[in-house]
Amino acid sequence: MSTPETTVERERLAPEQELLTINMGPHHPATHGVLRLVVELEGEVVRDLRPVMGYVHTGIEKNCEDKSYWKVIPFVERMDYLAYFFNMEAFCGAVERLLELEIPPRATYLRVIHMELNRIHSHLVGLGTTALDLGAVSMFWYCFRERDRILDLFEMSSGQRMHTRYFQVGGVIEDIPRGFEAKLRSFLGEMPVRIDQYEALLDRNEIFLRRTRNVGVVPRQRLLDLGVTGPLLRAAGEPWDLRKAGGSSAYSDFDFAIPVGTVGDGYDRYRVRIAEMRESVKIAAQALDGLPEGPHIADDRKVVLPPRSELSTSMEALIHHFKLVTEGFRVPPGEVYYSIEGPKGELGCFVLADGSAKPARVHFRDPSFVNLQAFRDMCVGGYVADLIQNLGMLDPNLGGIDR
Amino acid sequence: MPDAPGLELIRQQINERNADAVLDTTFEHDQPALIADPGQVLAVLRWLRDEPGQQYRFLSSLHAADYLPAEPRFAVHYELLNMPRVERVRVKALLGDPAAGENGAAAAALPEIDSCVELFPTAEFQEREAYDFFGIVFRGHPDLRRILMPEDYVGWPQRRDFPIGGEPVLFTKDEPDSPGWYE
Amino acid sequence: MEVERRKIRALSPLDQPRTPEDLRSRQLRARDILRGELEGADLEQYVEERVMTTTLDKVLNVARANSMFPLTFGLACCAIEMMSMVTSRYDIARFGAEAFRASPRQADMIILSGRVSIKMAPVVRRVYDQMLEPKWALAMGACSSSGGMFSNYAVVQGADKFMPVDIHIPGCPPRPEALLHGFTKLQRMIQGNPDPGWRRRYNAIGTEEWARGGPASKPSPEAAEAYRRARELVDA
Numbered sequence: 001m002s003t004p005e006t007t008v009e010r011e012r013l014a015p016e017q018e019l020l021t022i023n024m025g026p027h028h029p030a031t032h033g034v035l036r037l038v039v040e041l042e043g044e045v046v047r048d049l050r051p052v053m054g055y056v057h058t059g060i061e062k063n064c065e066d067k068s069y070w071k072v073i074p075f076v077e078r079m080d081y082l083a084y085f086f087n088m089e090a091f092c093g094a095v096e097r098l099l100e101l102e103i104p105p106r107a108t109y110l111r112v113i114h115m116e117l118n119r120i121h122s123h124l125v126g127l128g129t130t131a132l133d134l135g136a137v138s139m140f141w142y143c144f145r146e147r148d149r150i151l152d153l154f155e156m157s158s159g160q161r162m163h164t165r166y167f168q169v170g171g172v173i174e175d176i177p178r179g180f181e182a183k184l185r186s187f188l189g190e191m192p193v194r195i196d197q198y199e200a201l202l203d204r205n206e207i208f209l210r211r212t213r214n215v216g217v218v219p220r221q222r223l224l225d226l227g228v229t230g231p232l233l234r235a236a237g238e239p240w241d242l243r244k245a246g247g248s249s250a251y252s253d254f255d256f257a258i259p260v261g262t263v264g265d266g267y268d269r270y271r272v273r274i275a276e277m278r279e280s281v282k283i284a285a286q287a288l289d290g291l292p293e294g295p296h297i298a299d300d301r302k303v304v305l306p307p308r309s310e311l312s313t314s315m316e317a318l319i320h321h322f323k324l325v326t327e328g329f330r331v332p333p334g335e336v337y338y339s340i341e342g343p344k345g346e347l348g349c350f351v352l353a354d355g356s357a358k359p360a361r362v363h364f365r366d367p368s369f370v371n372l373q374a375f376r377d378m379c380v381g382g383y384v385a386d387l388i389q390n391l392g393m394l395d396p397n398l399g400g401i402d403r
Numbered sequence: 404m405p406d407a408p409g410l411e412l413i414r415q416q417i418n419e420r421n422a423d424a425v426l427d428t429t430f431e432h433d434q435p436a437l438i439a440d441p442g443q444v445l446a447v448l449r450w451l452r453d454e455p456g457q458q459y460r461f462l463s464s465l466h467a468a469d470y471l472p473a474e475p476r477f478a479v480h481y482e483l484l485n486m487p488r489v490e491r492v493r494v495k496a497l498l499g500d501p502a503a504g505e506n507g508a509a510a511a512a513l514p515e516i517d518s519c520v521e522l523f524p525t526a527e528f529q530e531r532e533a534y535d536f537f538g539i540v541f542r543g544h545p546d547l548r549r550i551l552m553p554e555d556y557v558g559w560p561q562r563r564d565f566p567i568g569g570e571p572v573l574f575t576k577d578e579p580d581s582p583g584w585y586e
Numbered sequence: 587m588e589v590e591r592r593k594i595r596a597l598s599p600l601d602q603p604r605t606p607e608d609l610r611s612r613q614l615r616a617r618d619i620l621r622g623e624l625e626g627a628d629l630e631q632y633v634e635e636r637v638m639t640t641t642l643d644k645v646l647n648v649a650r651a652n653s654m655f656p657l658t659f660g661l662a663c664c665a666i667e668m669m670s671m672v673t674s675r676y677d678i679a680r681f682g683a684e685a686f687r688a689s690p691r692q693a694d695m696i697i698l699s700g701r702v703s704i705k706m707a708p709v710v711r712r713v714y715d716q717m718l719e720p721k722w723a724l725a726m727g728a729c730s731s732s733g734g735m736f737s738n739y740a741v742v743q744g745a746d747k748f749m750p751v752d753i754h755i756p757g758c759p760p761r762p763e764a765l766l767h768g769f770t771k772l773q774r775m776i777q778g779n780p781d782p783g784w785r786r787r788y789n790a791i792g793t794e795e796w797a798r799g800g801p802a803s804k805p806s807p808e809a810a811e812a813y814r815r816a817r818e819l820v821d822a
Contacts, residue, residue: 026709029658029688033665034706054551055706056662059568059740061536062561074735081663097432125666144673151670162663162759224486227462227525245489336432337482337493339463348464350480360563365464365482373528399662402551402703552740553705560739568739 033398068328080400085118088167090349094338107171122343130392171297212266216378216390230345236264242341328357366400436493459483462523467533471563518544536561651773657693661700664727676762701729
């Protein structure tokens with residue numbers, strides 16, 4: 001529907017036709033954050049597209065070189081600001097690899113629960129704002145209603161709605177409180193019903209279908225060449241998910257499926273995200289059912305803060321606490337690249353340690369940054385209105401792109 | 404991952420084709436890495452991508468690191484992934500700093516390496532980022548300019564000798580002496 | 587448990603118990619006012635019950651405060667909490683500010699939600715300049731108030747550095763309730779009834795920078811000149 005054969009004909013007829021360059025500036029209601037797009041239009045058809053990024057570049061990676069490892073965790077959380085648990089997991093996982101530290105099984109399960117809730121949260125915000133851009137405003141309200149319930153759960157376990165600094169090197173900072181399990185169960189019980197409601201709103205909505213069907217299709221091999229991962233790649237038919245493909249043993253205990261699309265258009269991306277939310281609900285339910293007893297953080301006092309109850313009785317605990325808080329733990333020299341499946345794709349963290357208490361280099365391979373390279377392919381040849389839809393379904397997160 | 408002997412085998416095979424392309428191998432924390440000669444890094448990457456037994460066709464990440472004060476100072480890391488076998492291998496190209504110890508015009512010299520955009524199109528933005536933050540020039544890149552810093556920024560922010568910037572904390576007792584923007 | 591429930595609405599004449607005689611007398615009074623026959627004390631009482639007098643300034647300020655059009659200006663993480671303030675749980679529509687405008691020409695409040703990087707600062711200033719008077723700026727979160735945790739080369743240490751900000755809201759990110767609290771403070775400020783906050787509790791009214799008589803209460807000649815020129819542009 002968006003192949004402009006008529007425009008091609010007109011091109012042959014009027015070769016002096018000019019291209020109009022417009023700037024969808026960093027301040028725009030429909031770019032998901034401060035993304036600037038320089039778009040060359042011929043009439044309504046996009047001929048070229050150049051994204052300009054960096055408007056929310058915060059220098060987080062440079063700032064991390066100045067801070068001890070546990071202080072890096074709040075910085076690194078604020079990169080992809082919708083997937084904060086994943087940022088923390090990538091960093092803590094990398095540092096745990098460097099330290100060769102085993103985390104207790106309860107901590108693994110708690111991490112999985114929070115990460116899957118965060119995945120649902122990220123998809124909710126992405127779908128809500130995308131639907132808002134397309135005009136389906138009700139979806140926005142519904143998605144944020146559920147999002148508030150997820151944030152209630154995060155607030156219960158860590159005290160903060162967003163940017164919770166819940167994951168620490170060695171496990172999680174605190175065990176879940178009483179009442180968390182009941183609240184989580186009630187949320188997980190209701191969530192499938194809510195997802196049905198979202199589907200009822202959009203699945204067979206004529207306008208939504210006309211706007212998303214066969215729009216923004218990029219061939220699968222081109223996506224692989226461009227390094228795209230996550231729901232975009234899965235919508236194009238490639239069943240690649242790092243949770244199943246290994247890398248970490250956290251997800252090997254759970255039984256879940258990877259939703260995969262066929263065509264790779266906007267509609268498939270929407271369906272993949274909805275289905276992923278259902279799978280995340282299943283994973284979180286399984287993790288909650290099988291939550292093992294035990295410590296919530298590793299025992300190694302050289303790396304992990306001792307519990308406060310020990311501070312008044314044990315001198316070593318006091319010394320460890322002091323050293324860890326003032327200087328931080330030292331990591332033996334080495335470098336590691338640890339990647340996990342974030343809600344937008346492969347989130348990788350490269351940590352270079354030089355033996356001191358501060359990392360020498362922290363670099364995040366952010367999925368939105370790499371996925372943005374596919375945006376040009378998605379939009380060129382289509383209409384400007386499709387550009388908005390493609391941007392929504394690409395689900396970029398400017399905090400992750402700009403870091 | 405290819406294990407340590409497998410890694411040595413890869414090194415041998417590459418070095419048969421292009422002499423001294425792989426200088427060293429490391430295998431720490433279960434992550435294999437090939438240290439490649441920066442002049443021949445494209446040959447190494449092409450071999451790893453196209454060789455029938457290897458097929459590392461996905462470039463997960465291309466990033467740079469600054470190992471100051473160790474020499475050679477810069478390194479470009481290529482994280483390669485073979486999706487069917489789920490195997491990762493890292494290729495490191497170590498670059499020296501041509502401006503070290505120089506004055507005047509030579510102090511602005513930048514380390515150079517070949518761009519791998521024609522091998523892995525995903526490298527386009529990532530090489531621009533390495534250029535933006537470290538000043539590493541990728542020869543053959545279609546559009547090498549700053550990506551995250553303002554276009555006219557001077558300096559390579561993520562080099563280790565670049566200052567972190569920012570301001571000291573302003574305490575209330577110092578407030579009367581510090582001028583507001585309106586003064 | 588016994589709970590005493592009291593009506594705390596102010597009583598209006600319409601809350602009087604309605605007996606049939608009352609209804610009749612009200613009908614007669616309505617007929618009289620329509621005919622122009624109500625005189626003297628009766629007329630005065632009628633008018634007092636229905637009409638409030640105030641100044642134009644106050645009415646305008648009430649209108650401005652209670653129907654703000656915020657600008658959609660989400661920068662980073664705080665934007666998500668701002669969006670969640672718009673949604674149903676922490677409804678900002680209760681305060682009349684649900685009409686977020688995308689164009690700065692139509693907006694009167696800019697909520698700087700997120701970190702202002704050095705690349706974005708000129709854009710923010712430009713958007714702020716494009717807004718029409720009267721306009722207010724709310725710095726939401728630690729990053730736009732003071733640079734937040736990012737004391738580095740890439741983040742402007744507070745939007746105060748390049749534009750005037752009326753209300754700073756701490757938090758990283760501030761809860762939507764905190765943002766609403768800041769917003770209601772701004773509403774009070776607009777209506778000419780600013781909340782003295784901690785100064786009232788600590789008996790410190792008069793210690794504000796502009797009231798202290800320090801350097802901030804006397805603008806520098808350059809600042810005065812700039813203000814004069816800006817006033818000329820606005821008044822012309």
